[in-house]
Amino acid sequence: xxxxxxxxxxxxxxxxxxxxxxxxxxxxxxxxxxxxxxxxxxxxxxxxxxxxxxxxxxxxxxxxxxxxxxxxxxxxxxxxxxxxxxxxxxxxxxxxxxxxxxxxxxxxxxxxxxxxxxxxxxxxxxxxxxxxxxxxxxxxxxxxxxxxxxxxxxxxxxxxxxxxxxxxxxxxxxxxxxxxxxxxxxxxxxxxxxxxxxxxxxxxxxxxxxx
Amino acid sequence: xxxxxxxxxxxxxxxxxxxxxxxxxxxxxxxxxxxxxxxxxxxxxxxxxxxxxxxxxxxxxxxxxxxxxxxxxxxxxxxxxxxxxxxxxxxxxxxxxxxxxxx
Numbered sequence: 001x002x003x004x005x006x007x008x009x010x011x012x013x014x015x016x017x018x019x020x021x022x023x024x025x026x027x028x029x030x031x032x033x034x035x036x037x038x039x040x041x042x043x044x045x046x047x048x049x050x051x052x053x054x055x056x057x058x059x060x061x062x063x064x065x066x067x068x069x070x071x072x073x074x075x076x077x078x079x080x081x082x083x084x085x086x087x088x089x090x091x092x093x094x095x096x097x098x099x100x101x102x103x104x105x106x107x108x109x110x111x112x113x114x115x116x117x118x119x120x121x122x123x124x125x126x127x128x129x130x131x132x133x134x135x136x137x138x139x140x141x142x143x144x145x146x147x148x149x150x151x152x153x154x155x156x157x158x159x160x161x162x163x164x165x166x167x168x169x170x171x172x173x174x175x176x177x178x179x180x181x182x183x184x185x186x187x188x189x190x191x192x193x194x195x196x197x198x199x200x201x202x203x204x205x206x207x208x209x210x211x
Numbered sequence: 212x213x214x215x216x217x218x219x220x221x222x223x224x225x226x227x228x229x230x231x232x233x234x235x236x237x238x239x240x241x242x243x244x245x246x247x248x249x250x251x252x253x254x255x256x257x258x259x260x261x262x263x264x265x266x267x268x269x270x271x272x273x274x275x276x277x278x279x280x281x282x283x284x285x286x287x288x289x290x291x292x293x294x295x296x297x298x299x300x301x302x303x304x305x306x307x308x309x310x311x312x313x314x
Contacts, residue, residue, distance in 0.1 A: 037293065044286055052285075053277035069281050073289050138264045147271055166272035172241075191237035194265045201268070 022046055022090075029089055033081050040080075044073055047090060051097045057163045058101045060152040068104055072097040098164070102178060105156075138201055150200040158193035165190050227251045232258050240265070 025046060031039030051072050056065035075096060083092055151159060151167075160179065164170045165186070170178070172186040179186065232251045239246060246252060252259045 037290075040293075041286070041290075044289065048286070049280050050277040052281040053279045056279050057275075065279075066281050066285050070285050070288050070292075073285075074292055077289075077293055137260055138267050140267075142267070142271055144271075144275060147268075147275065151272075162272070166269050167275050169273070187237055187241055191240065194268050197268050198261075198264050202264075 025089060029080070029083065029085075033083070040077060043076070043080075047093055048073075050090065051093065054094065054097055054163075054168065055101055057148075057151060057167060058098075058160060059104075060156075060159060064104070068097075068100050071104075072100045075100060094168070098168075098178060105160075138198065138205070141205065142201055146201065146204060147197075150197050150204065153200055154193055154196055158189060158196055161186055161189040162193035162197070166194075229255060229258055233261070236262070236265075240269075 024042070028039045028042040028046070032043055048069065052065060052069045055068045055072070056062065059065050059068070072093075076093060079096070083089065151162065154162060161175060164175050164178070165172065172183045172190075175181075175186045176183045227250070229251075232249075232255070239249075246262050252262060
């Protein structure tokens with residue numbers, strides 16, 4: 001599904017919290033739909049940070065994130081006429097950007113194997129069951145930068161589901177639809193991603209404590 | 212329910228081990244139930260710490276707001292693509308897409 005064809009619904013309350021009305025946005029959308037380039041620049045200025053941050057978190061690579069931010073806004077330019085206002089513009093644009101990133105990932109190699117397989121990193125990358133190690137507790141000790149870095153270090157399949165669910169607030173049924181996988185697979189990947197993140201964060205803490 | 216040493220709890224005759232509990236954990240998180248009342252967690256500090264950490268990670272992730280900005284080259288390329296391709300006026304085709312220098 002492309003964002004231009006179907007109006008995506010807001011994912012949940014987190015999306016509503018993150019999509020407050022923006023002063024002047026409605027006028028800019030109407031003007032951009034009429035072909036006003038300055039209005040389109042206004043929309044870019046309003047939304048570039050959110051779209052780029054999404055691309056960067058999903059891809060973990062600055063150059064690719066910039067390329068896909070560019071692609072997302074060019075798609076927006078082509079499709080803005082189809083925006084009907086059934087959902088928040090930022091939600092609609094966000095979904096469009098997610099689709100651009102997913103298309104890119106499929107083109108890069110995901111078509112050769114099913115996405116279900118691609119979402120299943122090798123055993124070496126996976127989280128372990130936790131039967132020991134009471135020495136460290138994460139609560140209250142992780143800053144934003146540390147968490148961002150750990151997310152970057154996640155295997156791509158885990159990172160996708162974690163970013164879409166825990167950071168961006170999509171529900172499992174939406175993620176399953178976007179990634180063409182089962183809802184159960186999305187849930188399972190999310191749990192594994194959180195376990196892997198815990199491993200990464202605890203390893204980082206141990207290294208810090210050892211210095 | 213009976214509590215045994217080493218974090219094992221029994222429900223009827225079945226013993227709940229850490230492995231059993233962690234097997235059920237994804238499902239428990241999805242139900243959004245209050246896990247603090249779970250019998251196994253009351254006696255197993257290891258699994259309790261795991262649950263605290265995973266909840267903490269999910270909470271912190273929700274607080275990650277967009278903070279990164281793309282380089283100015285991104286807008287320059289978008290502008291250039293829009294202006295150089297007359298087919299994009301009115302918006303329905305594929306503008307040629309320049310990439311930032313050095314890629």
